[in-house]
Amino acid sequence: xxxxxxxxxxxxxxxxxxxxxxxxxxxxxxxxxxxxxxxxxxxxxxxxxxxxxxxxxxxxxxxxxxxxxxxxxxxxxxxxxxxxxxxxxxxxxxxxxxxxxxxxxxxxxxxxxxxxxxxxxxxxxxxxxxxxxxxxxxxxxxxxxxxxxxxxxxxxxxxxxxxxxxxxxxxxxxxxxxxxxxxxxxxxxxxxxxxxxxxxxxxxxxxxxxxxxxxxxxxxxxxxxxxxxxxxxxxxxxxxxxxxxxxxxxxxxxxxxxxxxxxxxxxxxxx
Numbered sequence: 001x002x003x004x005x006x007x008x009x010x011x012x013x014x015x016x017x018x019x020x021x022x023x024x025x026x027x028x029x030x031x032x033x034x035x036x037x038x039x040x041x042x043x044x045x046x047x048x049x050x051x052x053x054x055x056x057x058x059x060x061x062x063x064x065x066x067x068x069x070x071x072x073x074x075x076x077x078x079x080x081x082x083x084x085x086x087x088x089x090x091x092x093x094x095x096x097x098x099x100x101x102x103x104x105x106x107x108x109x110x111x112x113x114x115x116x117x118x119x120x121x122x123x124x125x126x127x128x129x130x131x132x133x134x135x136x137x138x139x140x141x142x143x144x145x146x147x148x149x150x151x152x153x154x155x156x157x158x159x160x161x162x163x164x165x166x167x168x169x170x171x172x173x174x175x176x177x178x179x180x181x182x183x184x185x186x187x188x189x190x191x192x193x194x195x196x197x198x199x200x201x202x203x204x205x206x207x208x209x210x211x212x213x214x215x216x217x218x219x220x221x222x223x224x225x226x227x228x229x230x231x232x233x234x235x236x237x238x239x240x241x242x243x244x245x246x247x248x249x250x251x252x253x254x255x256x257x258x259x260x261x262x263x264x265x266x267x268x269x270x271x
Contacts, residue, residue, distance in 0.1 A: 071205035071261035075121030078198045078260070080208035082127050082191065084111060087209055087265060101139040105146035112150035114269045115207070123152040124198055128191035128225075131159055144230050155198070156228045157190040158244070187221040189214070193249050194227050199260035206260040207268065215259035224248040 085099045085107040108125055115123055125147070129135045135143075135156065147154035195206050196215060206212075228244035248254075265271050 067203075068205075068261040070203050071199070072263070074202065074204035075119055076202045076204040077115065077119045077121075077123060077263065078195045078202070078204060078206045079111070079115070079123065079125045080192070080195055080206055080210060081107060081125045083208045083210050084265070084270070088270070101135070101142050105142050108143075108146045108150050108152060108154070111270060112152050116151075118268050121204075122202070123150075124155060124202075125152055126155045126157065126191050126195040126198065128157040128188075129159060131188060134158060134161070147230050148232060151232045153232060154230045155194060156244075157194045157247075158226050158228055159190065160224050160226055160246075187223065189218050190222050190225040190247075190249075193218040193222050193257075194225075194247060196260045197247070197254065197257055200257045205263040207263045207265065207270075209265060210262075212259050212262065219249045219254065219257075222249045 081104060082099055085103050088107055088110065089099075089103070104127060112123055135158070140156075143154055143156070192210065192212060192215065195208070196212070196218075199206050224247065226244045226246050
């Protein structure tokens with residue numbers, strides 16, 4: 001009997017060009033998987049970008065200059081503490097009035113955890129003492145506890161008051177440096193100048209609602225002061241807290257300090 005399927009049982013080769021694919025539609029499946037993977041990666045990138053904090057710099061758009069871009073990207077930030085205290089008090093609808101030491105301590109405690117979500121480096125809170133009377137030991141202790149509990153650096157820009165035992169007064173020394181004795185707000189801005197100085201040293205921004213339009217005038221109008229610093233792991237008996245850095249805004253060493261890049265409260269959860 002003749003075998004109609006080929007006789008010998010050996011497989012017959014197919015005509016050229018008609019070889020079957022090892023996986024039907026294999027090329028199409030790989031293409032679909034590649035497109036799907038690209039879509040997933042693109043969606044993840046967009047989601048991460050949307051979740052990232054917005055680093056807007058006031059007065060310059062979104063990090064308009066290289067200096068502002070560096071400031072916005074820095075892991076460090078300097079906080080205009082008194083300005084923030086007034087801002088937060090206004091949000092709570094508290095009646096206007098002087099900011100007390102307890103108010104400053106609460107400002108540090110409430111804002112530090114929020115800012116820590118955005119800045120992994122140094123959180124530096126700068127404030128000034130009263131112009132006529134220094135902070136008391138009790139007030140310094142209250143501020144120190146708030147800073148240590150919050151894990152931040154606190155700087156008090158303290159006025160240098162005339163020593164009755166010395167013939168040269170602070171006002172005279174100030175005038176010798178080219179300053180002008182006046183009643184302008186600028187001469188009281190020792191905290192603003194030191195905030196700008198710290199931002200310049202660390203190449204970061206200052207969190208504030210103050211436009212600092214008079215920053216250039218601070219160099220000639222702010223009299224010498226002393227900056228007492230308490231780091232997050234220092235004690236109140238540390239010499240750096242009691243003596244501090246003597247700062248003369250009009251000195252040549254600070255001639256390159258310019259108005260800092262300003263960061264908006266709303267962009268960091270404090271709006």
